[in-house]
Amino acid sequence: MLYKRTASCDETRMNRRLFIIREAVAIFIAAACLGFAYDTVSPLGLGKPTAVFLSAATPAIAQAPINPTAAPPPTPAPPQTSPAAAPLPAQIVKWPEVKPLLDSGAITLVDTRPSEAFKTGNIPGAVSLPKELLEEQLAPFMASHPKHAPLVFYCQSAFCGVAQAVAAQFTGAGYTDVRVMAGGYVEWAMAEAKDSVPPGTLPSPVGGAR
């Protein structure tokens, strides 16, 4: 009888372990299904880091090259005397368009994320203009950049919106060549990771950086 009880106890323990493993596998399968469904359906999905904003870009915008020597675009800037007038939406650009211009010094790439995020990782060649310090740093920045200077703004990702907001301030102030790299730091990180980022420039964002 004792032998039978011991055998039964071992069997029970084994059954329990198998049961837990089965449940753990079920949890994993459920998480994988939910994850891939979320990634497919949600605009926050990894497959479309810039899709939402880039789809809004008109073909004319997509084809328009950034040329610092060219005359400012014909579209007039909104009058500064009318604060109620909405500033022009900034043009949307992608990292592959920005990269050669940044390398040649044809544009100023502006990082609008918090300064801590910039310090721990940024796109090489970018200058920091954190939104939280905008009031202090805006005047010196504008003083060193003429109204026709080509500026490209970025923030953390396609969903941060900070770059769009800061760019709108510049267009409102009369800047005529203002663009937004809508995919932001994430777009750069993903593009560079594919081409094996050189040591020291790997992305290291501050969590929740916007």
Added chain:
Amino acid sequence: MNAAAKSRGLAALRWLIGGLLVWAALGKLANLQDFFTTLLAYRLPLAMGMLKIIAIVLPWMELLCGLLLLAGTRIQAALLWAFVLFAIFTACTGLAWIRGLHIACGCLDLRPLGIRPGSNLATFLESTGFAFLRAALLATASIVLLLRPASLTPTRAPSSELRNLRPDPS
């Protein structure tokens, strides 16, 4: 400490782990691309495709395990995953710490607590060293709960097991 107090303490620990997992998962799901960028920063020796799969599945693993722990069902399976996840976090943050990588761990979204990103407190709470210690503690707590007797961590038993628990007619 009597059994009831011990059971309550273990339940509180289970809720704490569950709550932290849900909080971490929601923060990641709301900023999936940021989480993916953070994963890249760890410089893990994994292919891009694998890192993407991790970024897609991991937050849901955390969410499901957290909800199961809070609800008090499938506890041991959820604890098993919680231990595995925290052990992996411990290894990743530990490696990053040793390599001197200054990475925000990307573990928890601190904004709901009113902690401004970039502030000194946020930087400390998100630092690699603190993340390592936190993950190690949580991994320990998970394994302690997992190894508790079933009576203290109740879960639904399989029907075959219930059959075995019936009195032996012999």
